[in-house]
Amino acid sequence: MREKNLHAYIVPSTDPHIGEYIPDRWKSREWISGFDGSAGTVIITLEDAGLWTDSRYFLQAEMQLESTGIRLFRSGLPSTPDMLEWLAMTLPSGSTIGVDGNVFTTADVIRIESALATKEIGLSTDYDLFDEIRSDRPAIPQEGIFELPLEYAGVSASDKIDSVRSALRENGANLVIITALDEIAWLFNIRGNDVECNPVAVAYAVITESQSILFTDAKKISRELHEHLDRERITTAEYGRINSFLSTLPSQATILFDANRVNYALRKAIPAHCRIVEALSPVALLKAVKNETEIAGFRNAMIKDGIALTRFNIWLEEHLHEREITELDIAEKLYEYRDEQDLFVGESFSPIVSYGEHGAIVHYHPTQETNIPIAPKGFLLIDSGGQYFDGTTDTTRTFVLGEISEQMRKDFTLVLKGHIALASCRFPQGTRGSQLDILARQAMWNEGLNYLHGTGHGIGHFLNVHEGPQSIRMEENPVKLQPGMVMSNEPAFYRNGEYGLRTENVVLIKEDIETPFGKFYSFETLTLFPIDKAAIDKSLLSEKETWWINDYHMMVFDKLSPKLEADEVEWLREKTSAL
């Protein structure tokens, strides 16, 4: 930093594709701080260093930052300065902040520049310091790309590309740069192995009125894949050629540009003579609304996942009292049972298996250092999911391992009431997720309780387990909920140092009724696994809520039992019997 006359350097958690899960090459924030949560930013000045992360990671970051000299800034608390406020307070006028423009969105760079302009602090976007200091830095992954056959994708790449072109015309544009790896994978019906848990390949894509170009390393493209790409009229170019491609665009190019997705280095490459039309990536919304094949695939994946979870749970109950079982043992067993299922590819995220007070660390993942044995008492929170060729799953259950307190039972039931309220609501066309979020929280709010993370995220089809553009959370998000969107429903509650609990199902938005007052939509729950009745305080449930649980459990039984062995069926019958 001193050599380059930088007074601060910002290390974000993302990569040139603004991913959440990213290849090791770009995990510089983790490399420098030791903090391996999915969200967090490190700022280093010549005298100080801090990590900003959100409430999901407060406890984890506190532990991982211990004796690193990096201070923890808890984002979202009223007393915590915003990163840019802190920089403005800390740096004198005339300072320069360095960033790597490749790993910041255009919108972020503009936001940083304008926030610091009044204090006359400059921003230089050309420094990837880690290329120099991280000597063992991994290369860009070189895993092969494979086709996702039409029987799973449902719509051909060329049809999807046509939809993108329609969106371009509607926006008065004739070119779009696609940087998000899951958008590229969805659009071209391809999958890869470059990112842990996300079946995507490192690439860029450009769609024009006449061309579809995939920018990725030639080594990743097999002969079979070339045939697929040829059929879909997708041409290829080397990954690194994207910048020079953009820099030579003619003046007729009118670029549909999502400043929240395209990194600043690409933005800088675009010649000034091109017109820019600011708009959301058209692929994000197209991808979020699942087609019939994808929906059928999800349903199928849920059955397989339910079978795996059933077998795991039977194993757990059988061995809980017999031998020592650790969080890591459980993660391994879960993997084994999922791995037995048809079309299983891998986990959709690193599983959260958190026992007792670990449950309150929202995104806890057991490691050799943190791993603890479970005991026949209290709560065990498991949030896990699988990637199958036909769908992606994401399920959280909080298991009662033995004795629990009245408070635990009440907390569990309040979360369940929120889960049911959201699962069973009906809402008009045009509704946004932030309008529905309160349904999941109201029972808790009435008791003065709350959880600070979102309630629902979009889920990709054999793609990223977290996807946008829609969400269900307290914060405003202008994206309207639409039939065909697949999302999570995951209210939760955490008591630091004691326990955490969460009940998460995947839901599908469906058309419901149409009246003179408009079209109404509702959710259909796709996930198939019992909610632990031992944790429910039935006296807190309304008749309708009890009915919902019983109805859900009946569906779970009906859909899973034909695929289970006789003893498993008996186990499931008991777990899904009426409250």
Add this chain to the structure above:
Amino acid sequence: MREKNLHAYIVPSTDPHIGEYIPDRWKSREWISGFDGSAGTVIITLEDAGLWTDSRYFLQAEMQLESTGIRLFRSGLPSTPDMLEWLAMTLPSGSTIGVDGNVFTTADVIRIESALATKEIGLSTDYDLFDEIRSDRPAIPQEGIFELPLEYAGVSASDKIDSVRSALRENGANLVIITALDEIAWLFNIRGNDVECNPVAVAYAVITESQSILFTDAKKISRELHEHLDRERITTAEYGRINSFLSTLPSQATILFDANRVNYALRKAIPAHCRIVEALSPVALLKAVKNETEIAGFRNAMIKDGIALTRFNIWLEEHLHEREITELDIAEKLYEYRDEQDLFVGESFSPIVSYGEHGAIVHYHPTQETNIPIAPKGFLLIDSGGQYFDGTTDTTRTFVLGEISEQMRKDFTLVLKGHIALASCRFPQGTRGSQLDILARQAMWNEGLNYLHGTGHGIGHFLNVHEGPQSIRMEENPVKLQPGMVMSNEPAFYRNGEYGLRTENVVLIKEDIETPFGKFYSFETLTLFPIDKAAIDKSLLSEKETWWINDYHMMVFDKLSPKLEADEVEWLREKTSAL
């Protein structure tokens, strides 16, 4: 328009102060179209003319526009083009649109300009055509301004001005232009008579670090008022001097500027050498959070309003079967009973008295042309309120005049469930109104029903019955709900051609509990008048909902009965007896 080479002219519903209720002088939209709703914009081209208004006014506008040659565009319906879209479609490139920059916010002008720039349609902001064509145009009102004594205002003008100066410093500004008449009235503890139902005076105000200037006509200022202004160190200048004052501001002036409040003519007057800091008007939020004196005044005003409504309702029941009573008779009687109350100044808005199918015309006001007699059957919807020196009221009740159908009873009860859900919720610090709105709608949504207007608006203290900046509605509004805010809670339901119903109380946001999970707030209902039990289907209410109604009615009885005559007390006892 032809003389001035204008191809379209836009006539909005507002005035230079961007008011909702406005002096006659600026009611040009009403003058040219006959449509007298509070919201609506007319666009005139050389060949065509249209009025855009929202769902509250669809039925009313349809009737009032009949045979005017002005087409009705129903805003908010998917098939209705936005005004600017329509202009872009209708006008050829190179056209010029005219507006009067005095009656458009700066933000509106910028929005219009940028929306039409791509089609090369120009905007000229210097034309107030109505000065030429409206020969009998009323002058700016010249009513006297009076002081609102500290015993009602609670905080002195100079203390309020100090708060504004703090807000200026926090925003790095040293001057603010205040254009909203209610903000000026609140800030300076003055009231006026220039606008029907709004006790405000036509004026501008400017606050700098050392000066407080009231721009208003000298004729409006009595000797007593001068003494008040002198005491509070407020100087005065003629209304028309505001533009020249702004145009001579020195380059040190850093102006806190709310582009959604300051009209474009004033914006144009500001020299380019001044710095502009875009921010919400600091007065709006200060005014929205009521002080203890204002809150006590509201409570007192609600008792008086409850007495007036009680006496009115007794009168109505006594005469309903005896003589013909029309909507206008009812409006008159309501006025009489309110007028008997201490410190009553006038109505807080033109009362909505709508019988039968008129109830479905959301903002129906009876006139000589529309007036109908009521009959002893069906619903009578009355939405009315008073201005008292100590507070402003706004109450809607739907009265059962005789036989009603099962559907009417069910609709009424669904609206009531929404009303109760909102009235009794608890929510954490930081919550926005759009997060709570669903509580008022959920029972209706479950049945495929909805109402398209907002659920709650802010209410001024002896000021405008509609005020911001907070709201409770489906649309996002980033303003956080804060203790001390006074709002309406008014879910509703309308069946066109049949009936409408609405149950509206005024609520106060209060601190509720503080837990390790943060501060939580809740609503306290201030309005004191029974909800018609004859319309309730008790079988649709939960135990808690029934309890809320009984509890509310007990409070109404306890607070009103000490002020009523013996026979009135008996009437109220029956109306508030337990469900």
